[in-house]
Amino acid sequence: MNHRTPARSTFRTTALVVAVGSTALIGFLGYTSYGASPTAADQLGVSDVRAHPAPHPAAPPKDRDLRDESGRVSGNVTVFDDSSAAVTRLDGDLLRALREAATDAADDGITIYVNSGWRSKDYQNDLLRDAVSKYGSMAAAARWVATPQTSPHVSGDAVDVGKTNAMSWLSQHGAAYGLCQIYGNEPWHFELRDTRNGCPQMYADPTHDPRMQ
Ligand SMILES: [Zn+2]
Structure with a gap:
């Protein structure tokens, strides 16, 4: 499955950019609005990106x-x-x-x-x-x-x-x-x-x- 390798590395790059970008954003929000960081992070889905680094969504739960x-x-x-x-x-x-x-x-x-x-x-x-x-x-x-x-x-x-x-x-x-x-x-x-x-x-x-x- 050759096509999967580039797809995976593209995802990693994207995840990295999102992670780095949002860290900067959280820093900014933390500076301007005290206590706003966790909410902002949740809304951005940053924690989701970090918790599920798999290239594809997880398989649906067994039925x-x-x-x-x-x-x-x-x-x-x-x-x-x-x-x-x-x-x-x-x-x-x-x-x-x-x-x-x-x-x-x-x-x-x-x-x-x-x-x-x-x-x-x-x-x-x-x-x-x-x-x-x-x-x-x-x-x-x-x-x-x-x-x-x-x-x-x-x-x-x-x-x-x-x-x-x-x-x-x-x-x-x-x-x-x-x-x-x-x-x-x-x-x-x-x-x-x-x-x-x-x-x-x-x-x-x-x-x-x-x-x-
Ligand atoms: Zn019967």
């Missing part, structure tokens, strides 16, 4: 927090992750059941990850839009992604778990904690149900779920 605010999940998030809105905004009973199950699953050497949990309406809408363009129509997309109005993820009542070993552990032991797979085509999607008589029969896919109508 981890914002992503969490929407319920997006990045990396390995467990049901115990208190910094992820996807986890903490789940329904309290669902989260308690998940943590109980995860504690026992850990004894079997299995970690239950949250691939998706609570979602903001905007995030759910983004998912729906992506699904419509992927599957070609709203009707086809409805087999996989609900609307913000109907999604149990938006209300905090559903969790998509990973990885495969956690899915199969939960399909085997989940009912003991009230955790049930709801849709035949989504082995990762669990919700809380009355399981005194075992988990209810699954719907083939979400389009058969009366809540989605």
